[in-house]
Amino acid sequence: MALLLIRNDKNYEPWIEALKKADSSITVVTPETVENPDEVTMAVTWKAPQGSFADYPNLKAIGSMGAGVDHLFEDKSLPGDVTLTRVVDEKLASDMQEFVSALCLNHIRNLKVYSALQDHSNWKPTPYRRAKEVCVGILGLGTLGQAVGTMLTNVGFKVTGWSHSKKEIENITSYSQNELDAFLSEAEILVCLLPLTEKTQGILNTELFSKLPKGAYLINVARGGHLVENDLTEALKTGQLSGAALDVFNTEPLPEDHPFWNNKDIIITPHIASMSNAASVSSQIAKNYKRLQKGEELMNTVSHDRGY
Numbered sequence: 587m588a589l590l591l592i593r594n595d596k597n598y599e600p601w602i603e604a605l606k607k608a609d610s611s612i613t614v615v616t617p618e619t620v621e622n623p624d625e626v627t628m629a630v631t632w633k634a635p636q637g638s639f640a641d642y643p644n645l646k647a648i649g650s651m652g653a654g655v656d657h658l659f660e661d662k663s664l665p666g667d668v669t670l671t672r673v674v675d676e677k678l679a680s681d682m683q684e685f686v687s688a689l690c691l692n693h694i695r696n697l698k699v700y701s702a703l704q705d706h707s708n709w710k711p712t713p714y715r716r717a718k719e720v721c722v723g724i725l726g727l728g729t730l731g732q733a734v735g736t737m738l739t740n741v742g743f744k745v746t747g748w749s750h751s752k753k754e755i756e757n758i759t760s761y762s763q764n765e766l767d768a769f770l771s772e773a774e775i776l777v778c779l780l781p782l783t784e785k786t787q788g789i790l791n792t793e794l795f796s797k798l799p800k801g802a803y804l805i806n807v808a809r810g811g812h813l814v815e816n817d818l819t820e821a822l823k824t825g826q827l828s829g830a831a832l833d834v835f836n837t838e839p840l841p842e843d844h845p846f847w848n849n850k851d852i853i854i855t856p857h858i859a860s861m862s863n864a865a866s867v868s869s870q871i872a873k874n875y876k877r878l879q880k881g882e883e884l885m886n887t888v889s890h891d892r893g894y
C-alpha cells in the first residue's frame with residue numbers, strides 16, 4: 587500500500603519529509619516516482635490536475651492538503667466512491683483568527699487611510715470607531731468561522747454568523763439559512779468564510795451587498811469564486827461598500843493588469859490568510875492513512891453531496 591501526493595506546484599519535499607517524520611513506515615509516492623499504481627490506496631492533494639486519479643484503480647480515500655476541498659470537486663473525474671477528507675488544524679484556525687482580526691481592526695482604526703495620507707505627508711486625524719460598537723457578520727460558521735468569531739468577540743466586536751444550521755457559540759448570534767437578510771442587515775463588516783460550492787458560487791454580489799448597512803466593509807478569505815468581481819467594483823463606486831480586503835481571487839496569482847490592483851479601496855493579499863503547513867498537518871494525514879489501512883473510519887471527512 588502507498589500514499590500518493592499530488593500537488594499542482596510539485597513542491598513535494600517538505601510533505602515527504604513531514605510524512606516520514608510523522609510515520610516512517612508509510613510508503614510515500616508522487617506521480618513522478620510511483621512504480622506500481624495498483625498499490626496506491628490514498629491520495630493527498632492540493633489542486634491536482636484534472637484526471638489525476640484515473641491511473642489508480644485501488645484508491646479508497648482522497649484528502650485535501652488544506653482546509654478547502656473545492657479543488658477536489660473541480661475534477662469531474664473525481665471517483666464517487668472514495669472517502670474524501672480535509673485538514674482541520676489548530677494552526678490553520680489561529681492563523682485565520684489573527685489575520686481577520688488584524689483586518690477588522692485595521693478597518694475601524696483607518697490604518698489604510700493613514701497609509702495613503704502618509705504618501706502625501708498629510709497629517710489628518712480621522713474619526714474612528716471602537717470594536718464594541720461594530721458588528722462583524724461571518725458568512726460560514728464552520729471550524730474556521732467559529733474560531734474567527736470567537737477571537738473577534740474576545741477583541742470586543744459584536745459578532746453574528748450565518749450558516750446552514752444554527753450554531754450554539756458563546757457570545758455569537760447565529761442565523762441559519764432563511765435568515766440571511768436579517769443577518770446581512772446588521773453586518774457592518776462582512777467576513778466570507780464559506781466553503782465554495784454550487785450554492786455559494788457568486789454569493790458576494792450586488793443583491794447581497796444591497797442588504798448590508800450602507801458603507802459596510804467586505805473581507806473575503808474563503809475563495810475567489812464567492813465574489814462577483816464587477817459587482818464589488820460597482821458597490822465601492824456607489825459607496826454601498828466602503829472598502830474590501832481580498833485574500834483570494836478567481837485567478838491566482840491575480841493578473842498584473844487586473845483592475846483591483848489600482849483600486850484604492852481594496853486591500854490585496856496573496857492567499858496568505860492561513861496557509862496549510864506540511865509540518866503541522868502531516869501527522870493527521872498519516873493517522874488517517876493508518877486508519878484506512880486498518881479499515882477504520884477516517885477523521886475530518888467531507889460529504890460528496892454537500893461539497894464540504
Ligand code: GLV
Pocket residue numbers: 651652653654655860861862
Ligand atoms: C487554503 O486556502 C486552504 O483551503 O487550506
